[in-house]
Amino acid sequence: MPTIFPVKSAATIAILGILLSLAGCDREREPQSASPEDRPPVGKLKSKRETFERQASGCPEEECASVSITREVFEQRPALNRAVLQQLIRQLQGNGEDQTSANSLEEVADIFLAEAAQGHVGSSARWQLTGEAKRLARRDDLLTVEINSYLYTGGAHGMPATHWLNWDLAADEEVPLSETIRKGQEKDFWGEARAAHRRWLDTQPGTDREFRETWPFRRSNDFRFDDQGLVLLYNVYALGPYVLGPVELTIPWKDLRGIVHEQYLPEKQ
Missing domain, CATH: 3.30.565.40 (Fervidobacterium nodosum Rt17-B1 like)
Incomplete structure (x- = not known):
């Protein structure tokens, strides 16, 4: 009937108007969002x-x-x-x-x-x-x-x-280093770091008992991961006299299982 069509069209037009209005609101909010898509792309660093x-x-x-x-x-x-x-x-x-x-x-x-x-x-x-x-x-x-x-x-x-x-x-x-270590594993981590320090001492000439007492182990927040494991960096005078230069202590991957978060561990080690 001719009277039905205009009513249906009006309803349709009203609904479409509402949808378009909502879509317009969404578009206005998009630039303000802080979604992961807004972060810099991960790939080759220029x-x-x-x-x-x-x-x-x-x-x-x-x-x-x-x-x-x-x-x-x-x-x-x-x-x-x-x-x-x-x-x-x-x-x-x-x-x-x-x-x-x-x-x-x-x-x-x-x-x-x-x-x-x-x-x-x-x-x-x-x-x-x-x-x-x-x-x-x-x-x-x-x-x-x-x-x-x-x-x-x-x-x-x-x-x-x-x-x-x-x-x-x-x-x-x-x-930071603290975020790579699993909760409750800090003590074990530094225990492994001390073991790495002892291994380093055993390879250095002249590191007798007096040297070890004068230059005891200390913690460092400078670290990185390499193919061998986690490396701690110590600047001059941290673990020995100036002549030794900076010192790097490596904790092997096998000693880091269960201590650092899985995302930082290699798939096969």
């Missing part, structure tokens, strides 16, 4: 190297205090780049120890060169501050960035320092 250099003025070039910092900057990874830069800034201050008086590489250079100008009085030493941040390794979605610094203010040698920053590319966040 990067470029950036260099920052400063030198003291009013002195012969070969005698001037200098600052030279090179870092790898990753495309589409602003959070990672911020974390690396923040660690680099902290590390470049105070003999490699984390400091927070400067908030940029420019401020780091200003402070260092000002101190160098005062330190040069009565000294012929050429002060140097260098830094570098670069990718060291990648296992699946876990990227390890190595951050190095070196400070020389005269004397027999300078002070090097290294930090390993581990970054989950899928979650786009840093992975």
